[in-house]
Amino acid sequence: MHPRGSQLLPWRTLLCTPVFLDESEAILINQPGMQTDPLPSWNEGPSKESILRFIEVVTTEGGAEFVPPLDRIAVFDNDGTLWSEKPFYFQLIFALDRVKTLAAQHPEWRDQQPFKAVLEDDLAAFLAGGTKAILDVLIATHGGNTTDEFEQIVLDWIASARHPRTGRLYTEMVFQPMLELLETLRANGFRTYIVSGGGIEFMRAWVEDVYGIPPEQVIGSSIETGFEMRDGSPVLVRIPKVDFVDDNEGKPVGIHRFIGRRPILAFGNSDGDHQMLQWTAAGGGARFMGLVHHTDAEREWAYDRESLVGRLDKALTEARERGWTVVDMVRDWRVVYPWEAV
Amino acid sequence: MHPRGSQLLPWRTLLCTPVFLDESEAILINQPGMQTDPLPSWNEGPSKESILRFIEVVTTEGGAEFVPPLDRIAVFDNDGTLWSEKPFYFQLIFALDRVKTLAAQHPEWRDQQPFKAVLEDDLAAFLAGGTKAILDVLIATHGGNTTDEFEQIVLDWIASARHPRTGRLYTEMVFQPMLELLETLRANGFRTYIVSGGGIEFMRAWVEDVYGIPPEQVIGSSIETGFEMRDGSPVLVRIPKVDFVDDNEGKPVGIHRFIGRRPILAFGNSDGDHQMLQWTAAGGGARFMGLVHHTDAEREWAYDRESLVGRLDKALTEARERGWTVVDMVRDWRVVYPWEAV
Numbered sequence: 001m002h003p004r005g006s007q008l009l010p011w012r013t014l015l016c017t018p019v020f021l022d023e024s025e026a027i028l029i030n031q032p033g034m035q036t037d038p039l040p041s042w043n044e045g046p047s048k049e050s051i052l053r054f055i056e057v058v059t060t061e062g063g064a065e066f067v068p069p070l071d072r073i074a075v076f077d078n079d080g081t082l083w084s085e086k087p088f089y090f091q092l093i094f095a096l097d098r099v100k101t102l103a104a105q106h107p108e109w110r111d112q113q114p115f116k117a118v119l120e121d122d123l124a125a126f127l128a129g130g131t132k133a134i135l136d137v138l139i140a141t142h143g144g145n146t147t148d149e150f151e152q153i154v155l156d157w158i159a160s161a162r163h164p165r166t167g168r169l170y171t172e173m174v175f176q177p178m179l180e181l182l183e184t185l186r187a188n189g190f191r192t193y194i195v196s197g198g199g200i201e202f203m204r205a206w207v208e209d210v211y212g213i214p215p216e217q218v219i220g221s222s223i224e225t226g227f228e229m230r231d232g233s234p235v236l237v238r239i240p241k242v243d244f245v246d247d248n249e250g251k252p253v254g255i256h257r258f259i260g261r262r263p264i265l266a267f268g269n270s271d272g273d274h275q276m277l278q279w280t281a282a283g284g285g286a287r288f289m290g291l292v293h294h295t296d297a298e299r300e301w302a303y304d305r306e307s308l309v310g311r312l313d314k315a316l317t318e319a320r321e322r323g324w325t326v327v328d329m330v331r332d333w334r335v336v337y338p339w340e341a342v
Numbered sequence: 343m344h345p346r347g348s349q350l351l352p353w354r355t356l357l358c359t360p361v362f363l364d365e366s367e368a369i370l371i372n373q374p375g376m377q378t379d380p381l382p383s384w385n386e387g388p389s390k391e392s393i394l395r396f397i398e399v400v401t402t403e404g405g406a407e408f409v410p411p412l413d414r415i416a417v418f419d420n421d422g423t424l425w426s427e428k429p430f431y432f433q434l435i436f437a438l439d440r441v442k443t444l445a446a447q448h449p450e451w452r453d454q455q456p457f458k459a460v461l462e463d464d465l466a467a468f469l470a471g472g473t474k475a476i477l478d479v480l481i482a483t484h485g486g487n488t489t490d491e492f493e494q495i496v497l498d499w500i501a502s503a504r505h506p507r508t509g510r511l512y513t514e515m516v517f518q519p520m521l522e523l524l525e526t527l528r529a530n531g532f533r534t535y536i537v538s539g540g541g542i543e544f545m546r547a548w549v550e551d552v553y554g555i556p557p558e559q560v561i562g563s564s565i566e567t568g569f570e571m572r573d574g575s576p577v578l579v580r581i582p583k584v585d586f587v588d589d590n591e592g593k594p595v596g597i598h599r600f601i602g603r604r605p606i607l608a609f610g611n612s613d614g615d616h617q618m619l620q621w622t623a624a625g626g627g628a629r630f631m632g633l634v635h636h637t638d639a640e641r642e643w644a645y646d647r648e649s650l651v652g653r654l655d656k657a658l659t660e661a662r663e664r665g666w667t668v669v670d671m672v673r674d675w676r677v678v679y680p681w682e683a684v
Contacts (some may be wrong), residue, residue, distance in 0.1 A: 070556065147598060161514060204602050214412065215602025216558075227591035227617055234620045236598050249569035256489060256567060256578050258600060260546050260557025275569055278576045 041177040041335040046289075048224060048332065050325045051181065054288040058264065060190050065286035069189035073263040075255060075276060076182070078196035078203060078220075080269040080310040081292050083174040084163075086301040087093045088309045090170045091198050092134060094157050096126075098141035115140070135242075142199060143223055143240025150238055152206035168339070171210045172240040174290070178267075182211055190265070195255055197247035197272055201238075219254045223244045247272045252279035269294065274315040277324065287321045289324035291315060296329040299336045380526040383519040383677040389632075390674065392667045393523065396630040401530050401604065407628035411531035415605040417597060417618060418524070420538035420545060420562075422611040422652040423634050424553060425516040426505075428643040432512045433540050434476060436499050438468075440483035447646045448482075457482070478585075484541060485565055485582025492580055496547035510681070513552050517634070518680045519607075524553055532607070536560045537597055539589035539614055543580070561596045563588045589614045594621035611636065617655040619666065631666035633657060638671040641678045 042048040058067040079085040098107070099118045109115035114133035117125035145153065163173055182192050194203060194213055202218030207213050224239040246254040252275050255263065266273070268279035269292040277289045293312065294303050305313040307309055319326050325331070335341045368429050384390040399410040421427040441460045451457035456475035459467035468475055487495065502583050506516055524534050536545060536555055544560030566581040588596040597605060608615070608622035609635040611656070619631045635654065636645050647655040661668050669675070677683045 081568050200599070200602075216600065218602065222599065224593045227594050227621070229620075234594065234617065236594060236621075252569050252576065252578060253567045257542070257564065258558065260542075260560065275576065278571075279578075280568070282576050 038187070039177065039180050041180055041333060041341060043332055043334050045332055047325050047327045051148070051288070054265070054286060055184065055188050058286050067264055067285065071259050071261060071264065072190040073193065073259060074185050074190045074265040075193045075195045075263045075267070076178070077270070077273045077276070078194050078198055080294065081267055082178050082194070083170070084086060084300060085310050087164065088108040089198065091202050094154070094161070094202065095137045095141040097157065097161060099137060102141065139223070139240045139242070143238045145238050147201065147236040147238060148223065149204045150201055154202055158206050171206060172339060173337060174210060176338045176341045177333045179211065179338070182213070185265070186212070191217060193219060193259065195246065195251050196217045197221055197245070219246055219258045249275050251276035255279065264288065266290070267292070268315070270310045270312050270313050274318070277315060281322070289319070290327060291319050291324065292327045292329065294329055296336065300329060380529070381519065381522050382673060383522055383683060385674055385676050387674055389667050389669045393630070395525065396607070397530050398630060400628050409606055409627060413603060414532040415535065415601060415603050415607065416527050416532045416607040417535045417537045417622070418520070418604040418607070418611050419610040419612070419615045420536050420540055422636065423609055424536070425512070426521050426642060427652050429506065431540065435504070436496070436544065437479045437483040439499065439503060443478060481565070481582045481584070485580045487580050489543065489567065489578040489580060492543055492623065493547045496544055497592065501546050513548060514681060515679060516552060518677045518683045519675045521553065521680070524555070526610060527607070528554070533559060535561060537561045537588065537593050539563055539587070561588055563601045583607045591617050593618035597621065606630065608632070609634070610657065612654050613657050616660070619657060623664070631661070632669060633666065634662050634669050634671065636671055638678065642671060
């Protein structure tokens with residue numbers, strides 16, 4: 001599915017590496033004269049330095065800020081942090097595509113907003129409906145199936161749908177520097193989690209192949225799920241009703257619910273990640289708080305305080321006040337997408 | 343805290359063993375002439391045989407029913423499966439103790455049921471209030487604190503409270519055969535999860551030390567949690583409102599939500615585990631479904647179809663029809679509690 005899929009799949013076998021790294025492997029970061037750059041797509045500079053310094057101090061046995069492997073929890077937002085999110089969240093594009101697929105079963109949608117606008121490709125009219133329109137579309141397109149059916153629908157879409165600007169598969173629009181960071185963290189005993197406002201089941205269908213993050217390390221928003229017996233066999237049915245919104249205050253709540261430990265590293269890109277960063281920062285010992293700042297209109301997109309999608313305002317202010325790492329895409333990333341890395 | 347604590351703590355370091363077992367370790371079960379009995383507290387017989395046979399077939403590389411380590415998910419109920427649950431759920435005893443502690447701050451409880459009954463040690467009057475009385479007490483005693491405060495309250499209680507019949511710490515009233523089973527599964531590449539109707543935060547405070555199960559592998563019932571800034575620092579506050587009931591249909595729902603993979607082994611002891619067993623059984627390939635049948639009035643308790651706490655009726659019928667493993671405590675367990683094992 002993913003162009004680097006065959007390269008990424010071995011990560012499955014690395015998932016539990018942390019605890020069993022022997023000295024020779026753990027020195028990836030700790031070795032002063034290391035041969036290989038673990039983050040080749042990052043330019044030298046303060047962001048790369050702050051990441052490598054953090055990994056070094058928490059993995060240095062006997063050091064004042066050493067953190068045992070089981071507590072090396074790293075959480076990452078997804079939209080805008082691990083992959084792009086413009087012109088708007090890719091999951092919403094999935095939902096709009098899905099409205100068109102389902103339209104034949106819903107003749108009433110032809111005259112009913114926000115579906116009418118979607119079917120007529122009238123994006124302005126759709127967006128005029130605001131949050132309610134988005135929620136209506138998400139609910140109508142994400143419920144009603146069994147969990148197995150929904151997974152297959154997502155897999156089919158993600159294997160074929162193309163981004164309107166790049167023409168690439170959405171799974172190609174992941175950030176090469178962040179893939180390297182995820183891998184470097186895992187090689188240094190971290191467990192990497194996704195903590196996203198996106199749908200938990202939408203992500204779980206593909207993130208293991210693409211990011212090397214297994215389903216049990218994916219936290220996201222969810223609708224309700226019900227258990228039913230159908231023809232004597234149990235199924236889980238997706239009920240079109242919001243259960244949990246894993247955004248803003250929901251992120252530390254979701255982290256606590258799913259992991260039960262406070263992360264020592266958190267990476268986001270928007271105000272939706274602000275509380276997750278605050279929660280991470282408030283723990284004792286060494287901490288790393290990072291933001292991806294979308295400054296690159298040429299290779300990706302440039303937006304921050306005024307953007308509707310991925311607004312970065314309050315968190316950016318606090319990051320600068322408190323010295324969190326703000327990644328400047330133009331300055332810090334030699335490469336943005338994997339296809340540029342060859 | 344736990345008498346076997348120092349013995350159990352090394353399990354922390356074993357949590358991720360599965361993936362990295364080399365051939366020489368993985369043969370714990372697979373070796374025909376194995377030197378050490380991995381389940382010394384289990385009597386020879388059909389239950390022990392069925393467990394060992396299952397582990398053997400799913401760990402035999404090249405075998406028809408081999409399961410890769412990442413899919414070796416084992417789920418265990420807690421109350422009545424990993425520790426005792428009589429005279430009633432230990433968490434409810436915690437809640438009743440907590441009513442007495444909090445009574446000074448709630449003078450109104452002296453005249454208000456179900457609190458009045460609890461304060462007067464009138465168990466009959468309390469139980470006459472049924473599920474509502476229990477829920478009222480749980481809500482009144484489990485909310486209002488920060489998550490950190492609640493953890494400390496549980497830790498203090500579990501380190502000191504004593505069971506009314508045995509006089510033992512509650513963490514001593516865990517089942518030695520099940521501790522051995524958890525350890526054997528982990529040594530054979532399984533990840534062991536708790537899936538309990540009990541409170542997720544009540545359990546997470548102590549199960550890592552006692553069972554070797556880390557917080558992120560504990561699934562349970564929960565109340566709501568809110569994020570707040572207090573004096574500039576973020577806290578998570580426990581809101582006295584039920585969020586999720588991880589029992590009956592809730593168990594497969596919780597498994598799907600937290601793990602996102604279907605287990606290949608499930609162990610319970612009551613009808614509250616029925617749907618979890620059905621969900622596990624409905625997957626493809628080798629499966630193990632087990633029930634602890636409390637048949638031992640002498641060493642533990644004897645109860646099943648008529649019991650209010652831990653009723654085992656429909657699940658027992660289905661287990662017998664479908665050939666699931668029903669552990670007969672009298673017949674199958676040489677030892678029940680760790681203190682008998684010496």
